[in-house]
Amino acid sequence: MTSTTDAAVSPTTAEATASTAADPAASTPVPRSAESRGALLGYLGDTLALAGRHLIHLRRSPGRLVLVTMTPLVMLVAVGYLFRNSMNVPGGVPYEDFILAGIAVQVGLSGVGPTAIGVALDLRHGLVDRFRSLPIAPSAVLIGRTLADLFVGAVSLTAVSLVGLAVGWRPHEGVLRTAAGFAVLLAFIYTMLWLGILLGTTQKNVEAIDGTGALVLVVFSFLSNAYVGVNGLPEWLRPVAQWNPVTAVITTCRRLWGNDPSGAAGSGFAADHPGVVAAITLTAILVIAVAGSVRGFEKAIGR
Amino acid sequence: MTVASSDPAILAEGLQKQYRGHTALHRVDLAVPAGTVLGVLGPNGAGKTTTVRILATLVEPSAGRAVVAGHDVVREGKEVRRRIGLAGQYAAVDELLTGRENMVLLAKLLRYGRRGAALRAAELLERFELTDAADRTVGTYSGGMRRRLDLATCVIGDPQVLFLDEPSTGLDPTSRSVLWDVVRDLVANGVTILLTTQYLEEADALADRIAVIDAGRVIAEDTPAALKRMVGSERLEVTLARPESLADAVAALATLGSAQEPVADPATLRVSVQLDRGGLDEVARAAVALREKGVDTVDFEVCKPTLDDVFFQLTGTGQKKESRR
Ligand SMILES: Nc1ncnc2c1ncn2[C@@H]1O[C@H](COP(=O)(O)OP(=O)(O)OP(=O)(O)O)[C@@H](O)[C@H]1O
Ligand SMILES: [Mg+2]
Numbered sequence: 001m002t003s004t005t006d007a008a009v010s011p012t013t014a015e016a017t018a019s020t021a022a023d024p025a026a027s028t029p030v031p032r033s034a035e036s037r038g039a040l041l042g043y044l045g046d047t048l049a050l051a052g053r054h055l056i057h058l059r060r061s062p063g064r065l066v067l068v069t070m071t072p073l074v075m076l077v078a079v080g081y082l083f084r085n086s087m088n089v090p091g092g093v094p095y096e097d098f099i100l101a102g103i104a105v106q107v108g109l110s111g112v113g114p115t116a117i118g119v120a121l122d123l124r125h126g127l128v129d130r131f132r133s134l135p136i137a138p139s140a141v142l143i144g145r146t147l148a149d150l151f152v153g154a155v156s157l158t159a160v161s162l163v164g165l166a167v168g169w170r171p172h173e174g175v176l177r178t179a180a181g182f183a184v185l186l187a188f189i190y191t192m193l194w195l196g197i198l199l200g201t202t203q204k205n206v207e208a209i210d211g212t213g214a215l216v217l218v219v220f221s222f223l224s225n226a227y228v229g230v231n232g233l234p235e236w237l238r239p240v241a242q243w244n245p246v247t248a249v250i251t252t253c254r255r256l257w258g259n260d261p262s263g264a265a266g267s268g269f270a271a272d273h274p275g276v277v278a279a280i281t282l283t284a285i286l287v288i289a290v291a292g293s294v295r296g297f298e299k300a301i302g303r
Numbered sequence: 304m305t306v307a308s309s310d311p312a313i314l315a316e317g318l319q320k321q322y323r324g325h326t327a328l329h330r331v332d333l334a335v336p337a338g339t340v341l342g343v344l345g346p347n348g349a350g351k352t353t354t355v356r357i358l359a360t361l362v363e364p365s366a367g368r369a370v371v372a373g374h375d376v377v378r379e380g381k382e383v384r385r386r387i388g389l390a391g392q393y394a395a396v397d398e399l400l401t402g403r404e405n406m407v408l409l410a411k412l413l414r415y416g417r418r419g420a421a422l423r424a425a426e427l428l429e430r431f432e433l434t435d436a437a438d439r440t441v442g443t444y445s446g447g448m449r450r451r452l453d454l455a456t457c458v459i460g461d462p463q464v465l466f467l468d469e470p471s472t473g474l475d476p477t478s479r480s481v482l483w484d485v486v487r488d489l490v491a492n493g494v495t496i497l498l499t500t501q502y503l504e505e506a507d508a509l510a511d512r513i514a515v516i517d518a519g520r521v522i523a524e525d526t527p528a529a530l531k532r533m534v535g536s537e538r539l540e541v542t543l544a545r546p547e548s549l550a551d552a553v554a555a556l557a558t559l560g561s562a563q564e565p566v567a568d569p570a571t572l573r574v575s576v577q578l579d580r581g582g583l584d585e586v587a588r589a590a591v592a593l594r595e596k597g598v599d600t601v602d603f604e605v606c607k608p609t610l611d612d613v614f615f616q617l618t619g620t621g622q623k624k625e626s627r628r
Binding site: 042045046049050052053056057060061125126127129130131132133134135136 | 356359360361381384385387388389391393394395396397398399400404408409411412413414440456460
């Protein structure tokens with residue numbers, strides 16, 4: 001049928017041939033559980049294997065962990081310590097208490113850029129092509145990354161809280177409400193990761209992503225009540241800050257922790273129901289980002 | 304073991320691909336019988352990679368259809384992906400992982416299970432001669448090692464159809480021969496392979512049939528031997544010792560009575576003539592004629608047409624080549 005198999009083999013390749021000539025069918029006694037495993041279990045296995053890849057990355061190159069942890073800590077020191085006397089918080093809450101929720105959201109915001117860059121580099125290095133040529137769900141690749149990145153977020157959130165405790169932050173509403181506050185923060189961090197993935201799949205230029213990531217960090221945190229109450233902002237910016245999902249998340253956490261001075265969230269519906277605003281805006285961002293990312297990933301063209 | 308019927312393992316009909324007004328593929332038709340190798344040749348930008356990416360379900364064609372391993376690449380992408388392996392033009396390996404970790408990850412994704420993945424990884428690392436480097440991160444690998452790892456990853460799942468986009472670019476002769484052996488081995492076991500290459504000698508050595516693509520169209524498709532016959536018969540090339548004898552040499556070789564006049568190149572002192580009948584007789588007559596004219600030669604060789612000639616002639620860069628001869 002073919003003429004190539006019996007083509008002459010030069011002496012230099014004879015040895016290589018000897019070691020490779022074995023019938024691949026015979027040399028693969030390796031069992032495959034392809035059909036026997038359920039689809040959902042298979043999907044979970046894929047996701048965990050891919051998350052494992054990022055955890056190895058983290059061990060070999062811990063830059064992401066450092067960045068995502070240092071950004072909030074630097075802000076905590078800069079704002080919470082150096083400028084604390086020029087910041088006036090309405091309503092008699094210690095600034096250490098007030099600031100922590102505002103710092104904690106930065107764990108989520110500072111993760112956007114690195115996640116986006118990770119996705120863009122996978123595209124550039126052809127790994128996305130490789131994964132897309134496998135019979136696995138595209139979403140497994142992306143969810144695997146978010147799981148690993150969420151782990152990073154959780155670690156740096158822990159670090160930020162511990163440093164916060166050391167400089168005087170205290171939650172005042174009991175264990176359950178404290179934990180609920182952290183759950184809200186994790187939901188926020190996870191949503192931001194998908195924003196990063198959307199950025200990475202749609203914008204391939206790494207430098208541009210870097211810039212956009214920095215912009216997201218600055219704009220979302222300064223146009224919120226992270227450092228000052230909404231009423232401390234110029235009047236025309238107040239509605240923007242009030243409806244900013246970051247403000248909603250921060251206010252929710254502050255209320256769960258008993259760190260919320262009156263008026264820090266402004267007034268009106270967004271101020272009265274920060275939990276509702278946070279839930280709706282984060283869900284909306286998540287749905288749009290997931291849909292856009294999966295679509296972008298399926299259409300993605302390496303180089 | 305694989306597709307038993309006479310259906311081609313790879314079938315492309317009228318594939319077309321447009322990128323924002325710019326046409327990468329005008330019309331590509333291919334049919335590759337199961338268990339054979341199709342070599343795809345073409346100059347840079349011809350559309351080889353685009354064709355491979357469409358067939359491997361990474362890109363949707365703008366028009367036309369393609370069936371790979373019995374499934375439509377657009378409508379049944381996942382079924383196709385279960386049966387193919389793809390080595391893209393650039394090695395797609397994770398630099399922060401070790402070679403083994405790369406292999407194990409992909410084996411897990413191909414559902415080998417934890418223990419199975421480790422076994423399969425070890426087996427293929429051995430086969431591609433990467434065992435010694437298996438536990439170093441890929442960032443420390445040389446280009447050729449990366450390429451070998453990349454090739455190893457795309458046969459993990461025992462694909463029925465394998466796409467190799469310039470697989471031997473950057474490989475040294477030893478690595479290349481490992482690759483060639485693997486290819487032959489896979490084919491012997493019924494795997495169908497489409498490989499693009501810049502090395503005509505590689506296509507000649509491995510491919511059962513060759514398709515030449517230029518500017519988004521298949522401009523020739525045949526066996527290597529038939530393509531070479533298309534270009535013409537053997538030619539005799541004589542390199543002279545002294546420039547003065549150029550005219551004598553041309554006169555001597557003209558006595559062979561070829562359809563074309565002998566061509567002389569004063570720069571290289573080379574005279575060449577088509578051997579219409581071929582064979583020892585004609586060569587002997589040429590030698591005698593040169594001797595009689597007292598022409599001293601430093602080199603005297605009979606050249607068979609190579610795929611290079613085919614390539615240059617078909618893709619219209621022939622003039623350059625002709626003038627050199
Ligand atoms: N994503 C893209 N967007 C726009 N044009 C593209 C894209 N991919 C390929 N092209 C164009 O399509 C044409 C064919 O490209 P392709 O990569 O298929 O060529 P090739 O034959 O593989 O070339 P080479 O030998 O250089 O690898 C080129 O003109 C290229 O510029
Ligand atoms: Mg190419």
